[in-house]
Amino acid sequence: MTAKRHHWIVRLTHWINFVALTIMVGSGLRIFNAYPRFARRGETFCCYPWEGTPIPPKLTFGGWLGGARHWHFAMMWVLVVNGLVYLGFIYLHGEWRDLVPRRGYLRDAWEMIRFYLFVRRDHPVQGKHNALQRGTYFVFPWVGLLAVLTGIAIWKPVQLAPLADLFGGYVWARYWHFVSMMLLVLLSFVHIFMVFAVDPYSIRSMITGGYNPDNSPEARNARPFWHILPNRSRKSEAES
Amino acid sequence: MTIDRRRFITITGSAVSAAILASCNSRGPKAAEKLLKYAERKNESLERSLFRHTAMDETISGSRLAGNALPSYFVSRTVPVWSEETMGPWSLEIGGMVDRPLKLSLQNLIDLPRVHHRVNHYCVEGWTAVEQWTGVSMRELARLVGAHREARYVDFESFDDGYHESWDIESAMHPQTVIAYGLDGHMLGPAHGAPARLYSPVKLGYKNTKYLTRIMFLPQKNGGYWSDRGYEWYGGV
Numbered sequence: 044m045t046a047k048r049h050h051w052i053v054r055l056t057h058w059i060n061f062v063a064l065t066i067m068v069g070s071g072l073r074i075f076n077a078y079p080r081f082a083r084r085g086e087t088f089c090c091y092p093w094e095g096t097p098i099p100p101k102l103t104f105g106g107w108l109g110g111a112r113h114w115h116f117a118m119m120w121v122l123v124v125n126g127l128v129y130l131g132f133i134y135l136h137g138e139w140r141d142l143v144p145r146r147g148y149l150r151d152a153w154e155m156i157r158f159y160l161f162v163r164r165d166h167p168v169q170g171k172h173n174a175l176q177r178g179t180y181f182v183f184p185w186v187g188l189l190a191v192l193t194g195i196a197i198w199k200p201v202q203l204a205p206l207a208d209l210f211g212g213y214v215w216a217r218y219w220h221f222v223s224m225m226l227l228v229l230l231s232f233v234h235i236f237m238v239f240a241v242d243p244y245s246i247r248s249m250i251t252g253g254y255n256p257d258n259s260p261e262a263r264n265a266r267p268f269w270h271i272l273p274n275r276s277r278k279s280e281a282e283s
Numbered sequence: 284m285t286i287d288r289r290r291f292i293t294i295t296g297s298a299v300s301a302a303i304l305a306s307c308n309s310r311g312p313k314a315a316e317k318l319l320k321y322a323e324r325k326n327e328s329l330e331r332s333l334f335r336h337t338a339m340d341e342t343i344s345g346s347r348l349a350g351n352a353l354p355s356y357f358v359s360r361t362v363p364v365w366s367e368e369t370m371g372p373w374s375l376e377i378g379g380m381v382d383r384p385l386k387l388s389l390q391n392l393i394d395l396p397r398v399h400h401r402v403n404h405y406c407v408e409g410w411t412a413v414e415q416w417t418g419v420s421m422r423e424l425a426r427l428v429g430a431h432r433e434a435r436y437v438d439f440e441s442f443d444d445g446y447h448e449s450w451d452i453e454s455a456m457h458p459q460t461v462i463a464y465g466l467d468g469h470m471l472g473p474a475h476g477a478p479a480r481l482y483s484p485v486k487l488g489y490k491n492t493k494y495l496t497r498i499m500f501l502p503q504k505n506g507g508y509w510s511d512r513g514y515e516w517y518g519g520v
Contacts, residue, residue, distance in 0.1 A: 084349040117319050
């Protein structure tokens with residue numbers, strides 16, 4: 044039995060976000076390469092171990108500094124408007140309830156970790172998402188907000204000086220902009236890894252919206268790369 | 284030939300990945316250029332509407348003057364130096380849409396009301412540097428020559444191989460915009476734009492013309508060295 048899992052607005056904004064974020068990260072890294080360190084001229088910076096090491100050009104986008112800036116300052120509007128549409132929708136439509144941590148969140152998350160580490164045998168009971176997913180999808184927009192605010196701060200550090208001051212001035216705002224980008228990339232890679240390793244069936248649900256609950260990781264008792272196939276034994280039990 | 288879902292996903296997936304890989308470290312699709320130009324225009328009008336003369340640049344307490352760590356750049360092959368023997372005495376010409384066009388010698392500039400600004404330098408590359416500039420406020424100069432209300436733009440020209448940058452009048456009249464002849468307590472050296480240069484923290488470094496020769500009040504934009512080479516014309520911070 045197939046059920047609709049994601050509303051079309053969620054699916055559309057998910058893929059727009061994928062494209063916009065990829066371009067923002069690529070062009071941002073190209074801009075970073077024009078001065079791949081954080082220290083103010085004539086000073087040192089405490090908290091970045093790779094001061095002066097450029098990002099491999101293959102991972103950047105935009106071709107040259109000016110080009111990357113044009114992409115960055117155009118795509119930022121797509122990213123922000125798309126993000127607002129998504130957040131506005133899940134707020135009005137109630138999907139936010141699937142993402143906000145519930146009471147006992149830490150215990151649920153701990154149980155998921157125990158399950159993935161083979162300490163616990165059965166997949167914990169979950170709703171739409173397991174506790175670790177909830178945490179990830181809940182944190183993602185907040186880190187995104189930090190990336191946007193620090194981005195505005197280093198775009199207009201004089202005209203919007205109070206915003207830059209909020210993050211400790213231009214140099215620190217630029218640092219937090221970089222850190223929030225790294226966090227978004229990290230969360231995205233974990234997310235993509237888990238989709239392929241645990242629940243490839245969710246790819247379909249993010250394209251057409253359809254999802255068969257019999258294939259859910261909970262039903263398959265699925266760990267990364269384990270039990271990736273549908274739970275056939277259960278089906279045959281039902282048939283007999 | 285029918286394509287089943289699995290095959291469809293494989294094909295689309297590979298096509299999308301190939302497209303993404305192909306665009307890496309490139310300038311992106313040509314077709315996007317019009318959209319990027321459009322976004323740049325929209326951003327410029329937004330930035331200009333955000334612009335306030337009351338928004339001041341302040342340096343973080345405890346920040347050090349960059350001093351010799353301040354990079355020097357010019358577009359000529361060698362450091363542009365004004366040679367009195369071959370070029371005659373240096374002067375700064377102020378003209379265009381003004382009541383009283385002026386020619387100022389360096390001494391004339393020094394004799395005008397003096398301002399000191401300890402401010403940040405924001406480079407398009409992402410770095411900043413703290414410097415202290417000494418000079419004459421652009422507002423003062425505009426008053427002196429009687430700039431017309433219809434002059435909405437100002438072009439700053441130099442003797443550095445045709446380098447110039449035109450500005451919107453609001454940014455040129457910001458209280459922290461100066462024609463500087465002193466840097467960190469010394470007279471400006473040839474590495475940083477001697478005899479005099481434009482300096483303001485409200486614009487990215489490349490908008491601040493060094494080696495000044497002429498300031499023209501204009502009714503419209505007149506591009507600029509880096510803006511003509513694809514960087515944003517506005518370049519405001």
